[in-house]
Amino acid sequence: MASDTGTGSPERRPRREGWRWLPGSRLGRLIIVLNLFGLAILISGALVLNELRRGLVNARIDSLTTQGELIATIIDQAATVGEPEPMMDGAYASEILQLLSNPRSQRARLFDAEGRLIADSYWVSDRVEWRTLPPARTRGDGPGLDLNLSGEDDPQDAATAKAEAALRAEVNTALRGVHWAGLRMGADEERVVSVSIPIQHVKAVLGVLTLEARDVDEIIAAERAALLPFILIAISVSLISSLLLNRLIAHPVRRLARAADRVRLARARAISVPDISRRDDELGDLSRSLEDMTHALSERIDAIERFAADVAHEIRNPLTSLRSAVETLGLVEEPAARDRLMAVLQNDVQRLDRLVTDISNASRLDAELSRxxxxxxxxxxxxxxxxxxxxxxxxxxxxxxxxxxxxxxxxxxxxxxxxxxxxxxxxxxxxxxxxxxxxxxxxxxxxxxxxxxxxxxxxxxxxxxxxxxxxxxxxxxxxxxxxxxxxxxxxxxxxxxxxxxxxxxxxxxxxxxxxxxxxxxxxxxxxxxxxxxxxxxxxxxxxx
Missing domain, CATH: 3.30.565.10 (Histidine kinase-like ATPase, C-terminal domain)
Structure with a gap:
């Protein structure tokens, strides 16, 4: 008879309190915290970079607008000649632009009322505009280099033409008396923060002053480099959390599966993984429950085996009596003795019937109680x-x-x-x-x-x-x-x-x-x- 309480099963220990403000189980809370920690680092870094990029562009536009309005006012006051039809003195305006000496990271251009370029800060400084030469091309009709320097089909020439078209559109907008400020692409396909300010005398537009800042990409690249430690930390945290999850969950579950396979293959009667059973989490509960379950099943198997042996022993007694009575019945000729043997046979048959009925009821009892x-x-x-x-x-x-x-x-x-x-x-x-x-x-x-x-x-x-x-x-x-x-x-x-x-x-x-x-x-x-x-x-x- 199996005991009602499993023996040898590990004692259930009270679970410690912690992180109760998060939903889910203890392991679930641990998984949430580890995954969200690395993600929060990455999101924080990305948000910081976006804010800095947006603030950088806005600050550049404000700075260039302030400088351009100041320079345009000076040129309007000092380089305007002729009444009642005023005109801008291009030579004097160019000298004024040279005297104001723009920072090296900026470029200033001055256009007249027809949109022609009359001054460029690169002309009056040691700054030289350059770009990378295209790769050498081979001739289609044989070996050797193609020495055609016309620039046809050069992608850099296409980029330059596109940049000049964007600049012309910006200048034309300013010639209509509208301030223009924003981002556009330069000849080297770099971001350029540009402002175009009309030079106005009363209501007449005498020219356009354009200020450009080309260091936006460099600053953004530096910011991306600054973001690299955040990315490395987030990757490290993700790797560590993955290793911890593998160590805390995947490896113990694999061990439990192997222990269950050993039980299934009849190499063991019960699952036993002591180090997992001592854990104070859901896997520890699972291990202890599996141990209790297999222990109860093992006890039930033992009880069934003992029950089968007892049944065989109890049935053997009336069968032996029946066989002896049947063997003796053919040798007895006296009616009284035959009647006694027949009574024995009837008694043994009734006993067998009663045994089979009681054994059937007893064997069905467990199933009926569980259903x-x-x-x-x-x-x-x-x-x-x-x-x-x-x-x-x-x-x-x-x-x-x-x-x-x-x-x-x-x-x-x-x-x-x-x-x-x-x-x-x-x-x-x-x-x-x-x-x-x-x-x-x-x-x-x-x-x-x-x-x-x-x-x-x-x-x-x-x-x-x-x-x-x-x-x-x-x-x-x-x-x-x-x-x-x-x-x-x-x-x-x-x-x-x-x-x-x-x-x-x-x-x-x-x-x-x-x-x-x-x-x-x-x-x-x-x-x-x-x-x-x-x-x-x-x-x-x-x-x-």
């Missing part, structure tokens, strides 16, 4: 119904059955399966009646105490030997009084009782009753000190 859902059961009503059935079907010369419940008269509710509990009552009552005298009485009692229900079945029989008070619940155990018919019981009734009661989280015990007024010193080994047997079933009451 049915527990429901509230009123023990007072159940006992009354069972006892009433015995009273209604009682025959002359059979012991009577009475129900003597304790007060108060109110329902005693337990959680379980009514059919299985009814079988417990019938088996105990049948056992008590088999040991009672024909005019005897079997008394069924019911009481409650401290949240538990107590069912007692008393008889007036010879009692139970003290050394057998526990062994009577073993399978196929039979101990009948002298004169009882041999083979009249299968020895499974009390075993089934304990199996059902344990499945309901209860217990059952047997004891001998002492007669009223018996001396305390009288030992139970003295038959005169025993008034009968008592079986007590203890079940937990259902929560209300």
């Amino acid at each position: 049915e859902t527990p429901t509230p059961v009123d023990l007072r009503r159940l006992i009354s119904d069972v006892v009433s059935l015995y009273q209604a079907t009682a025959r002359a010369g059979e012991p009577s059955v009475v129900f003597t419940p304790a007060e108060p008269v109110e329902p005693v509710m337990v959680s379980g399966q009514e059919g299985a509990l009814g079988q417990v009552l019938r088996n105990l009552i049948d056992n008590a009646r088999s040991f009672s005298a024909p005019d005897g009485e079997v008394r069924v009692g019911l009481s409650r105490q401290r949240g538990r229900a107590f069912i007692t079945i008393d008889d007036d029989g010879p009692g139970i030997p003290p050394e057998n008070l526990e062994s009577i619940f073993e399978r196929f155990y039979t101990s009948r009084p002298k004169g009882a018919a041999f083979g009249g019981n299968s020895g499974l009734g009390l075993s089934i009782v304990r199996q059902i009661v344990v499945a309901h989280d209860g217990s059952v015990r047997a004891e001998n009753r002492r007669p009223e007024g018996a001396a305390e010193g009288g030992g139970e080994e003295d038959p005169r000190a025993v008034a009968g047997a008592r079986f007590t079933v203890i079940l937990p009451e259902a929560r209300r």
